[in-house]
Amino acid sequence: MERRRGDSYLGKEFSEPAGLPEDVHVKLKLVCVDCHQTGEGGMGHIERKANCQDCHIEVEEALAKSVHKKVACAACHVKVLGAYEMTSWGSGKILSKPNPFKKYSLYYGPQEPPVLVKDRTGIWMPVKIWPNSVGYIKEKIEPKPGLTWRWPGGETRDAFVQLGTFSVTGGNNNYFAWLQVEEVAHPLGKARTCENCHASERQESKVTWRFYDSQGAEPFTGSQRVVADKSGLRVSDIKATSKITLMEGGNTKDFAAWLLLGDIWKTSGDFSIPRSDPAKYRNLESGIRKRTQKYEAGDRDLKQREARGEDVKKLRRQWREEKAAAVHGAYVLAP
Numbered sequence: 001m002e003r004r005r006g007d008s009y010l011g012k013e014f015s016e017p018a019g020l021p022e023d024v025h026v027k028l029k030l031v032c033v034d035c036h037q038t039g040e041g042g043m044g045h046i047e048r049k050a051n052c053q054d055c056h057i058e059v060e061e062a063l064a065k066s067v068h069k070k071v072a073c074a075a076c077h078v079k080v081l082g083a084y085e086m087t088s089w090g091s092g093k094i095l096s097k098p099n100p101f102k103k104y105s106l107y108y109g110p111q112e113p114p115v116l117v118k119d120r121t122g123i124w125m126p127v128k129i130w131p132n133s134v135g136y137i138k139e140k141i142e143p144k145p146g147l148t149w150r151w152p153g154g155e156t157r158d159a160f161v162q163l164g165t166f167s168v169t170g171g172n173n174n175y176f177a178w179l180q181v182e183e184v185a186h187p188l189g190k191a192r193t194c195e196n197c198h199a200s201e202r203q204e205s206k207v208t209w210r211f212y213d214s215q216g217a218e219p220f221t222g223s224q225r226v227v228a229d230k231s232g233l234r235v236s237d238i239k240a241t242s243k244i245t246l247m248e249g250g251n252t253k254d255f256a257a258w259l260l261l262g263d264i265w266k267t268s269g270d271f272s273i274p275r276s277d278p279a280k281y282r283n284l285e286s287g288i289r290k291r292t293q294k295y296e297a298g299d300r301d302l303k304q305r306e307a308r309g310e311d312v313k314k315l316r317r318q319w320r321e322e323k324a325a326a327v328h329g330a331y332v333l334a335p
């Protein structure tokens with residue numbers, strides 16, 4: 001629970017790569033189990049499910065009345081993701097012994113911003129998307145268009161795209177390839193801007209990574225794009241951006257099968273953000289902007305009063321509720 005994804009909560013030197021933002025709750029001294037229930041698995045086991053209601057009930061209520069009632073908190077409040085951006089399974093060594101299924105996974109880097117997809121109940125949630133392939137698969141596996149949910153019972157909202165098996169000249173045929181599509185929830189912070197999601201119905205996320213496994217090749221860098229639009233979901237333009245120097249016994253068909261597989265990382269379906277009515281959008285956007293300015297002034301005023309020795313606790317609570325409702329668009333449309 002702590003590696004990769006939990007790291008995204010702590011950020012900074014704990015994230016992969018180091019230096020990503022920490023979650024806004026870290027400096028408030030919230031720890032994992034303030035949000036995640038501890039489960040029945042014994043020490044160290046925490047439930048994945050978490051909720052925000054205990055502390056942000058006013059925001060949940062406000063959001064439920066807004067045009068974004070089907071948009072998850074993290075969709076607006078998570079801006080950048082880290083950790084794996086690719087995996088390639090092929091020949092290598094595991095525990096010093098030759099093995100055909102060595103996982104070359106240290107392709108780490110930021111992905112920004114997260115792409116939004118609809119979960120099975122129609123809620124827009126942020127996901128991280130990355131390509132994976134595994135060689136030496138004997139059977140032929142057919143592609144499945146769209147998303148396949150990993151947990152049919154709904155225990156998690158993680159999915160994948162089954163791309164099928166591929167054969168390439170000189171490769172570890174066949175390769176089975178898929179896109180991982182995983183729900184993300186940290187790090188929470190300031191929200192994305194309206195334009196960030198609505199300037200275009202097409203979503204695009206930029207990815208850069210650094211490969212630094214101890215086998216295959218010396219460290220090298222690369223990049224790709226994740227695109228989600230009316231015609232589908234795809235990872236494109238995967239490329240190395242520095243020279244690949246093989247290590248002894250290193251082979252691209254093992255640690256970098258994506259170099260051989262080419263433009264296969266795509267599926268069909270409508271993955272665009274719905275186009276909103278321009279008048280409704282402008283009205284809401286300018287309303288929220290005006291109110292945010294007003295509330296910034298209000299915050300300063302409260303601070304000054306507090307500095308003068310006034311007890312502002314009650315006022316602050318009231319103020320926070322009002323502000324949460326306003327910035328989440330609960331009543332901006334009403335004149």
Ligand code: HEC
Pocket residue numbers: 001002005006007009010025030031032033034035036048049050051156157183184185186
């Ligand atoms: C502010 C509340 C909060 C805190 C604190 C928090 N999390 Fe989470 N975390 C969430 C929410 C919400 C989800 C999404 C739940 C779901 O998938 O249904 C989540 C999801 C996860 C996931 C799986 C999905 C993902 O984002 O990759 C992991 C793993 C995880 N948390 C680990 C941790 C660890 C480890 C810590 C402490 C270092 C931590 N969390 C702290 C709220 C929190």
Ligand code: HEC
Pocket residue numbers: 024025028030034035050051052053054055056073074077188189190191320
């Ligand atoms: C134990 C209490 C607690 C829990 C649980 C909690 N938060 Fe918070 N959160 C706070 C406090 C306190 C602040 C800072 C004061 C504020 O802005 O309301 C905060 C601030 C925030 C901010 C403001 C970020 C910014 O700088 O603009 C966001 C977004 C947020 N929380 C989202 C969430 C989400 C989503 C969850 C559920 C996964 C969650 N919180 C769970 C206590 C909590």
Ligand code: HEC
Pocket residue numbers: 052056059060063068071072073074075076077189190191192320323324327328
């Ligand atoms: C449509 C986008 C959107 C969604 C969805 C959203 N927020 Fe926000 N939220 C904002 C904006 C915009 C602000 C203003 C400040 C900023 O930029 O972070 C904000 C501010 C906040 C703040 C800080 C308020 C303060 O007192 O300064 C908290 C806390 C917060 N959100 C929690 C949540 C929680 C919890 C959810 C889910 C129930 C949620 N938000 C869903 C856009 C969103």
Ligand code: HEC
Pocket residue numbers: 067068069070071075076116124192193194195196197198273274275276277280281284285288
């Ligand atoms: C994280 C991405 C994201 C951000 C940021 C965001 N939205 Fe949205 N918005 C969506 C999604 C997704 C929908 C579609 C919701 C649905 O399917 O119910 C939506 C729906 C809407 C709609 C309703 C569409 C219609 O015509 O019925 C309006 C209006 C809107 N957003 C305005 C805004 C404004 C104004 C802001 C800034 C305050 C904003 N949005 C910020 C993702 C976002």
